[in-house]
Amino acid sequence: TKDLLGRSEMLSMIGQLAAGVAHEIRNPLTSLKGFIRLIEPALQPREFRYLDIMKGELDRIELIVNEMLVLSKPQIMELALYPMDELLDYIIELLNTQAVMKSIEIERIFEPVPPIECEQRRIKQVFVNLLKNAIESMEPNGIIKVSIERADEDHIRVVVSDQGKGMSQEQLARLTEPFYTTKEKGNGLGLMMTASIVERHGGTIVFDSVVGEGTAVTVTLPIEQKKQELLSGRLLAH
Numbered sequence: 001t002k003d004l005l006g007r008s009e010m011l012s013m014i015g016q017l018a019a020g021v022a023h024e025i026r027n028p029l030t031s032l033k034g035f036i037r038l039i040e041p042a043l044q045p046r047e048f049r050y051l052d053i054m055k056g057e058l059d060r061i062e063l064i065v066n067e068m069l070v071l072s073k074p075q076i077m078e079l080a081l082y083p084m085d086e087l088l089d090y091i092i093e094l095l096n097t098q099a100v101m102k103s104i105e106i107e108r109i110f111e112p113v114p115p116i117e118c119e120q121r122r123i124k125q126v127f128v129n130l131l132k133n134a135i136e137s138m139e140p141n142g143i144i145k146v147s148i149e150r151a152d153e154d155h156i157r158v159v160v161s162d163q164g165k166g167m168s169q170e171q172l173a174r175l176t177e178p179f180y181t182t183k184e185k186g187n188g189l190g191l192m193m194t195a196s197i198v199e200r201h202g203g204t205i206v207f208d209s210v211v212g213e214g215t216a217v218t219v220t221l222p223i224e225q226k227k228q229e230l231l232s233g234r235l236l237a238h
């Protein structure tokens with residue numbers, strides 16, 4: 001198929017397949033969750049733990065299915081102006097308990113920048129993924145730096161750098177592949193999502209990494225979404 005189909009046709013076929021599978025999984029998932037709620041009052045206290053595990057695993061399935069749906073559906077972007085410092089502060093607060101448990105300090109280096117025109121929920125997802133990966137890459141102790149600065153007239157730049165295990169060239173090349181993960185509990189969808197959301201906004205993402213020293217991820221985003229591109233379809237495609 002590689003010879004017969006171009007890369008974009010391949011991706012669109014995979015996308016359609018993913019959307020189909022995701023839809024089919026969603027219905028039985030919803031009924032499973034409903035029936036779990038029904039049997040809950042009848043359980044013995046020592047069975048609650050099993051129920052918690054079941055709920056956790058169902059949530060994981062739901063998360064994967066939702067990510068597949070987001071990726072495969074061409075959607076109109078719902079744009080709004082959003083201040084980057086507020087967004088990152090919110091995410092840092094969200095993930096801080098995870099960092100504190102590993103004695104990791106998150107340092108903010110925020111330059112004042114204008115609010116950016118973006119899909120708030122998706123851009124949040126981008127930085128949740130990056131910060132989570134940074135925390136997960138580190139042994140206890142150390143610092144993660146999150147910086148915001150003006151890149152040029154039309155762009156801002158956000159850098160998330162960690163002092164984690166870093167990545168080899170081979171790893172770097174495969175980062176955004178679906179299901180590529182080196183973690184026992186990873187799903188390998190985070191960076192694929194992240195890269196696709198950044199691209200959808202007309203931005204760029206660059207990974208600099210040294211094995212044993214750490215990783216810096218640089219995300220550059222336009223302050224305004226260009227109107228002609230809105231019309232020509234970039235903001236309608238993925």
Ligand code: ADP
Nearest residue numbers: 133134137181182183186187188189190191215
């Ligand atoms: P997941 O986190 O579920 O494994 P991701 O798509 O977020 O999936 O990341 C894919 C892989 O890229 C990770 O399993 C890890 O090997 C590597 N990776 C991503 N971010 C970092 C980082 N900050 N430091 C080291 N390795 C990373």
Ligand code: MG
Nearest residue numbers: 129133190191
């Ligand atoms: Mg991840």
